[in-house]
Amino acid sequence: SYELTQPPSVSVSPGQTASITCSGDKLGDKYACWYQQKPGQSPVLVIYEDRKRPSGIPERFAGSNSGNTATLTISGTQAMDEADYYCQAWDSSTVVFGGGTKLTVL
């Protein structure tokens, strides 16, 4: 079965750029999307189709996908961006989520 691998945690200082990776076999041939989940809340879509932002998502959120790796980049990271982030892709009639990355802003 298809797997997506994310680092368990990433730390970033306020105002700096955070990068969260998601790795999977030939992931660049698929569409990747990203969700943000804060404690006690439901996930929120922040990036879809590799690099598109839903309405209401700040421009500091950006995505890319090439080769075996998709990347979520948060520029000018703010304290409110501290959350768990999950990548997701579709493969062979199943939806696959990465294990999640806890982003700490300190």
Place this chain on the structure above:
Amino acid sequence: EVQLLESGGGLVQPGGSLRLSCAASGFTFSSYAMSWVRQAPGEGLEWVSAITGSGGSTHYADSVKGRFTISRDNSKNTLYLQMNSLRAEDTAVYYCAKDSRPAMTTGTTYDYWGQGTLVTVSS
């Protein structure tokens, strides 16, 4: 405004059954695929099942295949998940999620999520 409201969660004994419902509003329900996604306490997201907008095609994770059944009633704008032969490892918050497309494809994305309903399987 899109709203997804899950219900039906609760405490059930191992081997028991439960049916979850998700009432949808604010969009043309029959035009979009829908899914159930669960999250065990302190764990990540796990896709459970999906159904096309028409209800004509369903998909399941291996972990629930043969035990869970997804269905929808487009006349009532409601999504269901019938869960049988429940196990302790099925304990999780179950989310109803709206796909951005009528059927699961390579671009499947969940643009709206419900607030979740907790299912606890324990004796």
